[in-house]
Amino acid sequence: MRLLAYSGYEPRERERSNAGDTTSDRSACADLVTFPVTPRRDNPSWRSRRMTQPVSTPLFELSNQDAVAWLHALPAASVDLLITDPAYESLEKHRAVGTTTRLKHSKASSNDWFTVFPNARFDELFEQVYRVLRDDTHFYLFCDAETMFEAKPKAERAGFKFWKPLVWDKQTIGMGYHYRARYEFILFFEKGKRRLNDLGIADIINVPRVHRGYPAEKPVGVSDVLVKQSSSPGDVIADPFMGSGSVGEAALMNGRRFLGTDLNAAAVRVTGERLQKFGEGRQPDLGDITTTDLLSLMGTEP
Numbered sequence: 662m663r664l665l666a667y668s669g670y671e672p673r674e675r676e677r678s679n680a681g682d683t684t685s686d687r688s689a690c691a692d693l694v695t696f697p698v699t700p701r702r703d704n705p706s707w708r709s710r711r712m713t714q715p716v717s718t719p720l721f722e723l724s725n726q727d728a729v730a731w732l733h734a735l736p737a738a739s740v741d742l743l744i745t746d747p748a749y750e751s752l753e754k755h756r757a758v759g760t761t762t763r764l765k766h767s768k769a770s771s772n773d774w775f776t777v778f779p780n781a782r783f784d785e786l787f788e789q790v791y792r793v794l795r796d797d798t799h800f801y802l803f804c805d806a807e808t809m810f811e812a813k814p815k816a817e818r819a820g821f822k823f824w825k826p827l828v829w830d831k832q833t834i835g836m837g838y839h840y841r842a843r844y845e846f847i848l849f850f851e852k853g854k855r856r857l858n859d860l861g862i863a864d865i866i867n868v869p870r871v872h873r874g875y876p877a878e879k880p881v882g883v884s885d886v887l888v889k890q891s892s893s894p895g896d897v898i899a900d901p902f903m904g905s906g907s908v909g910e911a912a913l914m915n916g917r918r919f920l921g922t923d924l925n926a927a928a929v930r931v932t933g934e935r936l937q938k939f940g941e942g943r944q945p946d947l948g949d950i951t952t953t954d955l956l957s958l959m960g961t962e963p
């Protein structure tokens with residue numbers, strides 16, 4: 662079989678007839694396979710692409726923007742897996758009654774942890790998540806039970822198929838009253854159809870909590886399961902609420918690439934430092950921001 666791979670130009674008449682295509686209708690030639698032929702040789706954008714030296718792709722790219730604005734700027738169908746853990750609204754409610762976690766917290770303000778992402782923005786978020794994911798991919802959303810009832814129908818409206826909630830079993834109970842919290846949900850969504858890599862994995866993921874970490878930091882071990890189940894080496898994994906970058910670490914340690922953003926500049930700095938050990942990445946200029954303030958919030962037992 663003669664294969665004319667994408668070469669950036671239309672085959673000339675002689676090449677086509679050499680390939681057995683003597684008709685003017687190229688589809689009539691059964692053993693000639695061609696890929697799209699634009700842009701053409703005489704197209705300046707083709708020229709500049711050919712003359713540019715190949716650039717090495719960074720392992721990770723971080724940003725300090727709002728999640729939705731950042732997703733908007735990504736090309737459609739450019740991400741192979743999205744795992745994220747928004748600062749959901751119900752966290753604020755739990756904070757108000759002081760039962761979520763024992764993170765160090767000034768009396769003056771609850772915003773010294775991080776900004777909350779309102780449930781009213783889920784529609785615009787999921788629309789963008791759906792757009793940036795390629796066909797036949799998975800999307801995982803960390804959340805609590807209350808947020809699950811808000812998020813599930815909105816993600817379905819954006820086009821996702823909802824499979825089931827996975828449970829992250831933290832193995833020890835947290836603060837609170839009534840039944841003290843020991844688990845969190847991870848909503849498992851699909852765009853198109855994608856098989857999990859290992860059909861023998863349970864829907865309860867047992868990994869201990871992170872102690873003395875970033876506020877609401879998730880253990881790398883949880884994202885490690887999701888990355889291994891729903892992506893392949895070299896894939897692009899994104900997290901628009903990356904916090905301290907636990908999803909990024911799981912991505913890079915499995916040979917994937919990572920794209921992430923967080924509104925909190927200190928979180929971006931923490932993630933950058935964390936991911937640098939895997940290799941070169943792109944990070945935004947954060948000016949004078951230091952991790953000191955953030956680190957002062959870390960270090961107390963959740």
Ligand SMILES: C[S@@+](CC[C@H](N)C(=O)[O-])C[C@H]1O[C@@H](n2cnc3c(N)ncnc32)[C@H](O)[C@@H]1O
Pocket residue numbers: 726727728729746747748775776777778875876877878879880901902903904905906907908922923924925928
């Ligand atoms: C629960 S934390 C993520 C923790 C992360 N999974 C980890 O393991 O460290 C949620 C993060 O969302 C960020 N955030 C809140 N609103 C945001 C927004 N509109 N866009 C981007 N990030 C936002 C907060 O700054 C916070 O770092």
